Amino acid sequence: MxxxxxxxxxxxxxxxxxxxxxxxxxxxxxxxxxxxxxxxxxxxxxxxxxxxxxxxxxxxxxxxxxGWRFFVTGTWDPIAGEFGALPFIYGTVVTSILALAFAIPVGVGAAIFLAELAPSRISNPLTFLIELLAAVPSVTIGLIGIFVLVPALNTIVPPLKSILGFLPVFSGPFYGVSVFSAGVVLSVMIVPFIISISREVLLAVPRNQREAALALGSTKWESTWKVVIPYARAGIIGSIFLALARALGETMAVTMVIGNSPKISASLLAPGYSIASVIANEFTEATGDLYLSALIELSLVLFALSIVINGSARLLILMTTAKGSK
Amino acid sequence: MRSALSFRRKFVNITMLTMTGIFTVLSVSVLFFILGYLFVQGGISLNWDFLTKLPAPVGGTGGGMANAIVGSGKVLVLATLIGVPIGFLAGVYLAEFGGAVFSSLVRFVTDLLNGVPSIVIGIFAYTLIVLRVKHFSAYAGGVALGIMMIPIAVRSTEEFLRAVPKSLRDGALALGASKWKAVATVVIPAALRGILSGIMLDLARVAGETAPLLFTSLNNQFWSTGLNQPTATLPVMIYAYAISPYPDWHRQAWAAGFLLLVLVLLINVTARTMISSGFSQKSRL
Structure with missing residues (x-):
C-alpha cells in the first residue's frame, strides 16, 4: 500500500x-x-x-x-441553367497558342542574342529592362490594349483582310476586339518569361560545347543552333511551358480586348471569351448556386491546368540546369 | 560549289544572328513604348483632384481616386502582414531547419502555388471569406494577395539564407550560441538586405494585381472605414474606368495606370539595385 x-x-x-x-x-x-x-x-x-x-x-x-458534358457542350445560358465550358476552353487555348506563336520566336531569338552574342556589358542591362517588362501590371497592359492596340488593329487589319479574307481564320467582320488582339497582348506579357529563363538555361551550357563546334569549323549560328540549343532544349521548353501557364491564367489584359462573346468561331478576328475572363466578368453578377458553382468549376479547371503545366515546366528546367552543372 | 556552300552558310549565319538582335530590340522597344505611352497619357491626365478627391458620380466629370489610393495601401499592408511572415519563416525552415523529404515537398508545393493563376486565388478567398461572412471586405482582398505573396517570400528568403557562408554559422555555434540564436542574430542579419529586396519585388508584383481583388475587396465609390467594408483599389478602378463609356473616366484610368506603373517600377528598380550592389547573385523571379 x-x-x-x-x-x-x-x-x-x-x-x-x-x-x-x-x-x-x-x-x-x-x-x-x-x-x-x-x-x-x-x-x-x-x-x-x-x-x-x-x-x-x-x-x-x-x-x-x-459531369464531363461540362467540357464538351457550348451552351452558356445562365437563365436556363445550362452551362457548357467549351467556348471558354476554346478561347483560352486559341489565345494561348497565338501568344506562343508570336512569343516563342521572339523570346528564344532574343535569349540567344543575350546569351550568345551580346557581351555581358550590353546583355545585363537589356535583360534588366526585359525583366521590368514582366513587372508591368497586367491591367495597365490591358489599358494600352484597349486604347492603343485595338484602334491600331482597326486600321491595319481591314486592308490585310481584303487580301487574306478568303482564309477562314481571317473571315468575318472585325471590330478590333478579338481573339487575335488577345493573342497579341498575351504575347507581350509572356515574352519576358521566355527570354529571361531561356537566357539563364543557355548560359548554363558548358563553354567547351561551343568551342568544340567552332573548332570543327561551324559558324557561330551553326554552333548555336546545332549544339547549344539542343543541349539546352529541355530548359527552353520548360520556359515555354511556364509562359504558357501564365498565358492560360492571365485575366485582366485578355478580358479587356477579347470581346467577351461566348461563341466558337473559326475566325481569329471574331470576338471570343476565355476561362479567366468569363470568371472575371460574371462572377460578381452570378445569381443562383448552380451558376456560381459552374464558374468555380471553371476556376478549378484553370487550377488543374496550371498545376500540370507548371509541374512539367519545373521538371524540365531542373533537368537541364542539373545537366549543365555536371 | 564549295564557295557557294560557304556563302550560303555565311549568309544564314549573318541573317539569323541579325534576326536575334532584331527580336531583342523589338522586346525592349515594347517596354519603352508602354512606358512612354503611359507616361505621356498618364502625366497629362494626372492632377491634384485625382489624388485628393473621391470619384465623381457615374458619368460625371472631375473627381479623383483618393479612396482607391488609400484602399490599395490598406490591402497591400494586410497582404504583407499575412504573406511575408508565413513566407519568411517557411523560408527559414527550408534553409536552416528542414529535413530532406519534407523540404522538397514544401518547395514543390510553393512553386505550384506560385503558378496558380491569380484569379483562382481570388475565387478561393471569395469562397473562404466572402461566402462565409456574406460581404466583401478589404480583409478578403488582403488574404488573397497575402497568399500570392507567400511563394516569392519563401524562395527569396531561402535563397539568400543559403548564400550566407557556412563559416558564419559555425563561428556563432562555436561561441556557444544555440541554433536559433545563431540563425536569428548572425545568419538572418547577414542575408537581410537580399531578403528585404526579394520581399519588395514580391510586393511590387501583387501591387498591380487586379483579378484577385474583383470579388474580394470589390470596389467602392466612397471612403471605406476600417477593413471590413468593400474597398476601392487602384487596379480595380483602372479596370472599371477603362471599360466604362465615359471619356473623363478613361482619362482617370490613364492617370491611375501611370501612378501604379511608377510605383511598381520604382520598387522594382530599387530592389534590383539593392540586390546587385549587395550580392553578385541574382534573384530568380
Whole structure:
C-alpha cells in the first residue's frame, strides 16, 4: 500500500520533471523555433490543399449536374441553367497558342542574342529592362490594349483582310476586339518569361560545347543552333511551358480586348471569351448556386491546368540546369 | 560549289544572328513604348483632384481616386502582414531547419502555388471569406494577395539564407550560441538586405494585381472605414474606368495606370539595385 502510494507520487513527479525539461528546452529556443518555422512551412502545403478542397466542394453542384458534358457542350445560358465550358476552353487555348506563336520566336531569338552574342556589358542591362517588362501590371497592359492596340488593329487589319479574307481564320467582320488582339497582348506579357529563363538555361551550357563546334569549323549560328540549343532544349521548353501557364491564367489584359462573346468561331478576328475572363466578368453578377458553382468549376479547371503545366515546366528546367552543372 | 556552300552558310549565319538582335530590340522597344505611352497619357491626365478627391458620380466629370489610393495601401499592408511572415519563416525552415523529404515537398508545393493563376486565388478567398461572412471586405482582398505573396517570400528568403557562408554559422555555434540564436542574430542579419529586396519585388508584383481583388475587396465609390467594408483599389478602378463609356473616366484610368506603373517600377528598380550592389547573385523571379 505504502509502496503504491510512493510509486503513484513518483510517477507524476517524473512526468512533471520531463515536462519541465521539455519546457526548458523550448525556452532555450531550438525546439520552439523549429516548431514555429515548421508550422509555417506546413501551412503552405495546408493552404494549397485547402484551395483544392474549397474549389472542389464549391463546384460539386456543377460537377454532379453536368459531369464531363461540362467540357464538351457550348451552351452558356445562365437563365436556363445550362452551362457548357467549351467556348471558354476554346478561347483560352486559341489565345494561348497565338501568344506562343508570336512569343516563342521572339523570346528564344532574343535569349540567344543575350546569351550568345551580346557581351555581358550590353546583355545585363537589356535583360534588366526585359525583366521590368514582366513587372508591368497586367491591367495597365490591358489599358494600352484597349486604347492603343485595338484602334491600331482597326486600321491595319481591314486592308490585310481584303487580301487574306478568303482564309477562314481571317473571315468575318472585325471590330478590333478579338481573339487575335488577345493573342497579341498575351504575347507581350509572356515574352519576358521566355527570354529571361531561356537566357539563364543557355548560359548554363558548358563553354567547351561551343568551342568544340567552332573548332570543327561551324559558324557561330551553326554552333548555336546545332549544339547549344539542343543541349539546352529541355530548359527552353520548360520556359515555354511556364509562359504558357501564365498565358492560360492571365485575366485582366485578355478580358479587356477579347470581346467577351461566348461563341466558337473559326475566325481569329471574331470576338471570343476565355476561362479567366468569363470568371472575371460574371462572377460578381452570378445569381443562383448552380451558376456560381459552374464558374468555380471553371476556376478549378484553370487550377488543374496550371498545376500540370507548371509541374512539367519545373521538371524540365531542373533537368537541364542539373545537366549543365555536371 | 564549295564557295557557294560557304556563302550560303555565311549568309544564314549573318541573317539569323541579325534576326536575334532584331527580336531583342523589338522586346525592349515594347517596354519603352508602354512606358512612354503611359507616361505621356498618364502625366497629362494626372492632377491634384485625382489624388485628393473621391470619384465623381457615374458619368460625371472631375473627381479623383483618393479612396482607391488609400484602399490599395490598406490591402497591400494586410497582404504583407499575412504573406511575408508565413513566407519568411517557411523560408527559414527550408534553409536552416528542414529535413530532406519534407523540404522538397514544401518547395514543390510553393512553386505550384506560385503558378496558380491569380484569379483562382481570388475565387478561393471569395469562397473562404466572402461566402462565409456574406460581404466583401478589404480583409478578403488582403488574404488573397497575402497568399500570392507567400511563394516569392519563401524562395527569396531561402535563397539568400543559403548564400550566407557556412563559416558564419559555425563561428556563432562555436561561441556557444544555440541554433536559433545563431540563425536569428548572425545568419538572418547577414542575408537581410537580399531578403528585404526579394520581399519588395514580391510586393511590387501583387501591387498591380487586379483579378484577385474583383470579388474580394470589390470596389467602392466612397471612403471605406476600417477593413471590413468593400474597398476601392487602384487596379480595380483602372479596370472599371477603362471599360466604362465615359471619356473623363478613361482619362482617370490613364492617370491611375501611370501612378501604379511608377510605383511598381520604382520598387522594382530599387530592389534590383539593392540586390546587385549587395550580392553578385541574382534573384530568380
Amino acid at each position: 505504502a509502496e503504491t502510494i510512493r510509486g503513484d507520487s513518483r510517477i507524476p513527479g517524473r512526468e512533471s520533471f520531463t515536462i519541465l525539461r521539455l519546457f526548458q528546452k523550448a525556452l532555450k529556443g531550438d525546439e520552439l523555433a523549429r516548431g514555429i518555422v515548421f508550422v509555417c512551412a506546413a501551412g503552405i502545403v495546408a493552404i494549397t490543399a485547402l484551395i483544392v478542397y474549397e474549389l472542389w466542394t464549391q463546384s460539386t453542384p456543377s460537377i454532379h449536374k453536368f
